Amino acid sequence: MKELSVSHLLGIKYLTTEDIELIFETADHFKEVINRPIKKVPSLRDITIANLFFENSTRTRLSFELAEKRLSADVVNFSAASSSVKKGETLIDTVNNILAMKVDMVVMRHPNPGAGIFLSKHVNARIVNAGDGAHEHPTQALLDAYSIRESLGSVAGKKVAIVGDILHSRVALSNIFALKKLGAEVMLCGPKTLIPKHVESLGVRYEPSLEKTIQWCDAVNMLRVQNERMSMSYFPTTREYAQQYGLTLDHLKALDKQIVVMHPGPINRGVEITSEVADSPQAIILDQVQNGVAIRMAVIYLLAAKIK
Amino acid sequence: MSQKVLLNATEIQIALHRLACQLIENHNNFEHTVLVGLQPRGVYLAERIKALLVEDYGIKDVPLGYLDITFFRDDFRRSEKPLEANKTQIDFIVEGKKVVFIDDVLFTGRSIRSALTAIQSFGRPEEIELLVLIDRRFSRHLPIQPDYRGRQVDAINGEKVLVRWQEKDGEDAVYLVEQ
Numbered sequence: 232m233k234e235l236s237v238s239h240l241l242g243i244k245y246l247t248t249e250d251i252e253l254i255f256e257t258a259d260h261f262k263e264v265i266n267r268p269i270k271k272v273p274s275l276r277d278i279t280i281a282n283l284f285f286e287n288s289t290r291t292r293l294s295f296e297l298a299e300k301r302l303s304a305d306v307v308n309f310s311a312a313s314s315s316v317k318k319g320e321t322l323i324d325t326v327n328n329i330l331a332m333k334v335d336m337v338v339m340r341h342p343n344p345g346a347g348i349f350l351s352k353h354v355n356a357r358i359v360n361a362g363d364g365a366h367e368h369p370t371q372a373l374l375d376a377y378s379i380r381e382s383l384g385s386v387a388g389k390k391v392a393i394v395g396d397i398l399h400s401r402v403a404l405s406n407i408f409a410l411k412k413l414g415a416e417v418m419l420c421g422p423k424t425l426i427p428k429h430v431e432s433l434g435v436r437y438e439p440s441l442e443k444t445i446q447w448c449d450a451v452n453m454l455r456v457q458n459e460r461m462s463m464s465y466f467p468t469t470r471e472y473a474q475q476y477g478l479t480l481d482h483l484k485a486l487d488k489q490i491v492v493m494h495p496g497p498i499n500r501g502v503e504i505t506s507e508v509a510d511s512p513q514a515i516i517l518d519q520v521q522n523g524v525a526i527r528m529a530v531i532y533l534l535a536a537k538i539k
Numbered sequence: 540m541s542q543k544v545l546l547n548a549t550e551i552q553i554a555l556h557r558l559a560c561q562l563i564e565n566h567n568n569f570e571h572t573v574l575v576g577l578q579p580r581g582v583y584l585a586e587r588i589k590a591l592l593v594e595d596y597g598i599k600d601v602p603l604g605y606l607d608i609t610f611f612r613d614d615f616r617r618s619e620k621p622l623e624a625n626k627t628q629i630d631f632i633v634e635g636k637k638v639v640f641i642d643d644v645l646f647t648g649r650s651i652r653s654a655l656t657a658i659q660s661f662g663r664p665e666e667i668e669l670l671v672l673i674d675r676r677f678s679r680h681l682p683i684q685p686d687y688r689g690r691q692v693d694a695i696n697g698e699k700v701l702v703r704w705q706e707k708d709g710e711d712a713v714y715l716v717e718q
Contacts, residue, residue, distance in 0.1 A: 260626070536616060
């Protein structure tokens with residue numbers, strides 16, 4: 232089997248197309264494993280992983296922890312709210328203290344973009360970026376692309392739309408990198424205020440109309456409006472946003488084709504997506520969550536394989 | 540590198556028939572028995588045995604699954620080459636069944652040790668047996684022996700036993716290769 236070309240998963244930007252395909256093939260095997268009566272393999276029984284979450288997370292953290300436990304790794308958890316970070320310790324000191332307890336891999340979510348990259352240069356452990364500010368969220372992009380591959384057969388040549396708050400979204404940036412590397416066409420949609428400037432330089436198109444966007448695409452990824460990251464008003468009211476950019480069942484019925492509806496969670500029902508759409512058979516939101524565990528198992532397994 | 544033929548196509552065919560008959564002696568109509576071919580090379584032997592049981596000996600239903608042991612191996616991060624995973628496909632209940640592991644060559648016994656652990660993810664079998672085409676004597680690292688063997692071979696450490704199958708490699712033959 233091939234190996235990953237990287238020693239850390241810091242962002243999709245640093246992966247090759249072959250790396251992504253290797254992760255998908257490995258995730259196929261782990262997806263079979265997590266559907267067994269006993270969902271656990273002993274591969275990583277001598278590996279210890281620290282999950283450092285300097286920012287809130289439910290799904291990603293649970294998903295990583297389950298993935299680690301299903302590979303039989305030892306897991307320690309840390310959240311910034313109850314730690315010495317509050318007492319003024321620096322990131323490198325915090326992590327080096329944890330590594331002094333013989334930890335092999337660090338899964339980190341941090342509010343500052345590039346925190347993972349910075350850490351990987353200063354500490355001796357494998358780093359997995361579980362989201363760094365509005366920069367990248369590589370495992371989410373991998374599981375999104377993996378879910379598209381599962382639903383549509385492949386990613387290459389498919390048309391994928393990302394709708395909503397692109398500006399504050401690390402999911403959007405990682406998704407664009409991953410989808411482009413796998414040969415998909417990408418369109419962004421949302422209020423102009425929530426679209427970064429010069430986004431065309433990433434090789435994607437922008438379309439302000441949701442109706443036109445879903446006409447065009449094979450799969451649509453509805454992003455949450457990240458109110459917690461907004462320092463000013465980007466649109467008049469939530470109700471107006473929902474009217475213009477909320478995906479409804481009427482939108483889907485008006486199409487002459489079936490499109491795949493995705494959402495990275497957490498869903499704001501009635502804002503970017505209505506309840507009927509979120510619960511419809513076209514929505515693969517819960518499949519994404521299941522695939523998330525398989526993808527994270529694959530990433531951790533492949534990175535651990537390089538620890539000698 | 541020199542090589543010597545251990546078994547030719549006819550001899551393999553005879554051995555396969557004998558192994559199939561021995562299985563029938565112990566498992567009758569395979570009502571409570573399942574065959575599990577070990578990935579990657581055991582599956583060809585498993586498919587051959589199943590075909591013989593069904594076509595030549597009239598057994599109606601022989602459940603056959605494939606088990607990949609990659610994630611259960613004891614040399615993860617220790618082997619030079621990265622480990623390559625294969626597909627596991629076990630579409631039946633193993634709980635309470637008699638399981639027959641099928642592999643081409645029994646060498647150190649470590650693969651079988653991994654398989655014994657791996658199969659437990661699918662339930663608690665009543666018993667597990669081992670069928671191999673080639674049993675390499677004097678090379679075991681673990682106390683594991685086959686219940687059915689096609690041929691016992693004395694090979695020293697520098698030698699390799701190579702099993703080739705028509706459907707995969709273009710011929711049926713077993714070679715002893717000196718390296």
